[in-house]
Amino acid sequence: MRWLVYLFREAWTNLRTNRTTTMVAIVTTAFTLTCVGIFVLSYVNLRHAANWLQEDIKVIVYLDDRLPPEAIQELEDTLKADRMVGGLFYISKDQALGEFRAQFPSDSHLLEGLGENPLPASFVVTPAPNYRSLDSVNRWAERVTIMPGVAKVDYNQEWIDALAGLIRYIELAAISVGVILSMAAITIIGNTIRLALFARREEIEILRLIGATRAFIRIPYVIEGAVLGVCGSTLSLGILKLGFELFRRQIGSVGRFSGIESLVTFLPISGCAAFVGVGMVLGIAGSMVSLRRFGEARG
Amino acid sequence: MIQLIHVSKSYDRRVALSDLTLEIGKGEFVLLMGPSGAGKSTLLRMLIGEERPDQGQIFVQGKNVGQLRQSEVPYLRRKIGTVFQEFHLLPKKSVFENVALPLLVQRSSAADIRRKVTEALRAVGVEHKKDQSPASLSTGEQQRVCIARAIVNGPVVLLADEPTGNLDPERTAEIIELFKLINARGTTVVVATHDPHVMALVNRRVMTLIQGVLMPEVQRGDA
Numbered sequence: 001m002r003w004l005v006y007l008f009r010e011a012w013t014n015l016r017t018n019r020t021t022t023m024v025a026i027v028t029t030a031f032t033l034t035c036v037g038i039f040v041l042s043y044v045n046l047r048h049a050a051n052w053l054q055e056d057i058k059v060i061v062y063l064d065d066r067l068p069p070e071a072i073q074e075l076e077d078t079l080k081a082d083r084m085v086g087g088l089f090y091i092s093k094d095q096a097l098g099e100f101r102a103q104f105p106s107d108s109h110l111l112e113g114l115g116e117n118p119l120p121a122s123f124v125v126t127p128a129p130n131y132r133s134l135d136s137v138n139r140w141a142e143r144v145t146i147m148p149g150v151a152k153v154d155y156n157q158e159w160i161d162a163l164a165g166l167i168r169y170i171e172l173a174a175i176s177v178g179v180i181l182s183m184a185a186i187t188i189i190g191n192t193i194r195l196a197l198f199a200r201r202e203e204i205e206i207l208r209l210i211g212a213t214r215a216f217i218r219i220p221y222v223i224e225g226a227v228l229g230v231c232g233s234t235l236s237l238g239i240l241k242l243g244f245e246l247f248r249r250q251i252g253s254v255g256r257f258s259g260i261e262s263l264v265t266f267l268p269i270s271g272c273a274a275f276v277g278v279g280m281v282l283g284i285a286g287s288m289v290s291l292r293r294f295g296e297a298r299g
Numbered sequence: 300m301i302q303l304i305h306v307s308k309s310y311d312r313r314v315a316l317s318d319l320t321l322e323i324g325k326g327e328f329v330l331l332m333g334p335s336g337a338g339k340s341t342l343l344r345m346l347i348g349e350e351r352p353d354q355g356q357i358f359v360q361g362k363n364v365g366q367l368r369q370s371e372v373p374y375l376r377r378k379i380g381t382v383f384q385e386f387h388l389l390p391k392k393s394v395f396e397n398v399a400l401p402l403l404v405q406r407s408s409a410a411d412i413r414r415k416v417t418e419a420l421r422a423v424g425v426e427h428k429k430d431q432s433p434a435s436l437s438t439g440e441q442q443r444v445c446i447a448r449a450i451v452n453g454p455v456v457l458l459a460d461e462p463t464g465n466l467d468p469e470r471t472a473e474i475i476e477l478f479k480l481i482n483a484r485g486t487t488v489v490v491a492t493h494d495p496h497v498m499a500l501v502n503r504r505v506m507t508l509i510q511g512v513l514m515p516e517v518q519r520g521d522a
Contacts, residue, residue, distance in 0.1 A: 211377035
């Protein structure tokens with residue numbers, strides 16, 4: 001086990017000997033990963049919002065004004081029997097008018113001049129839990145629109161479509177920025193390892209000549225890269241959490257967004273662990289790149 | 300123990316070794332003489348798999364060194380102790396830690412390391428300096444530490460490349476005596492040197508290389 005202690009001690013000695021380089025590598029890696037983290041957080045929250053909207057989706061089935069009460073009852077029975085319908089309730093023309101007046105009291109005079117109540121009766125349908133995806137709702141709406149007595153089917157499709165589009169863009173941006181900045185992190189850590197390799201080239205040469213295997217020589221530098229990656233990503237998580245809490249407090253204090261702050265979420269524990277894991281992998285990749293180049297340079 | 304069959308090596312058309320054929324038996328003490336640039340270091344580097352011959356074959360303990368895979372070379376080197384002119388001791392490690400390195404790379408146990416390093420340091424006469432840094436030692440002592448590191452894992456062959464190049468005549472004699480003692484315990488010893496004074500100290504087999512060509516051997520011997 002002494003050899004294992006030796007390998008870890010060598011890695012620790014490298015980190016401690018090149019303290020300034022180590023600190024610079026950790027901080028620059030942290031800021032690089034923070035940029036990636038901002039995209040990841042945006043993506044996670046937009047997905048969260050999309051799921052929330054999807055869970056809350058309501059489809060309004062407007063009825064033809066000339067539909068007799070028996071036909072309305074028949075349509076209600078048909079809809080209730082549909083497995084895609086989780087629940088529904090009926091809003092009569094009078095209830096619709098009442099709701100309009102309650103929601104827009106200053107505009108209620110607009111309807112006075114029309115004499116007859118122009119608002120249609122409707123069914124407000126909540127899709128069954130398994131059928132709340134945009135595709136399912138679209139298909140269901142198309143089927144219901146052509147039913148006799150149905151004037152129009154409406155739901156917050158534009159919102160959901162727009163959000164889905166935005167999520168796709170953010171996802172693409174997160175992947176692109178993630179790949180580019182990951183390369184940057186690998187280069188930063190790789191350069192730090194290269195400095196360590198250069199500083200200890202004589203020691204490496206001696207180890208080779210006394211029969212050290214390639215793995216034995218490389219392990220301390222791989223550990224060093226992993227430590228740099230873990231430290232950088234952990235610091236980056238700290239920066240992200242701080243920024244996230246400030247952002248949440250800020251939007252909570254703006255009256256118009258009041259309540260939204262409880263909806264925005266930080267990365268879950270598993271996400272944080274994965275983030276640190278990615279940092280470690282990037283650190284190891286940086287080490288491997290430098291070790292490979294170092295090996296090639298010395299032939 | 301060591302066998303070279305028609306070995307040649309060139310660097311950018313400069314011939315380092317030319318059609319070298321030789322054999323060194325188990326337990327022999329051989330002086331490899333020749334001026335700087337004669338090919339002595341190239342030959343030693345080939346024996347530890349650091350260089351590959353352009354032509355010919357090299358056998359160490361029956362293994363064809365030129366055909367070893369890169370991953371097998373470290374295991375060959377563990378059987379060969381190497382002593383350098385420049386000592387190559389790690390300045391930030393103690394004498395003990397420097398000598399322990401070959402055992403660490405072989406993943407020896409802590410108890411084994413303690414026992415073998417102490418024995419090696421005692422054999423070369425610097426046991427009392429084990430906790431010191433190499434920089435605090437004299438050049439003669441540094442070379443003794445280097446020799447201790449080379450013999451700590453009981454190699455079958457000890458190669459020394461200009462081991463007395465940085466030493467005064469008195470220290471040179473001491474180091475050569477040490478090599479004789481190591482050889483007396485059964486280790487094959489090959490000392491490469493350009494120093495004629497060393498030849499005067501060792502009345503053993505001498506091989507002379509000049510411009511990569513092996514000269515006819517002078518057979519002497521007190522052992």
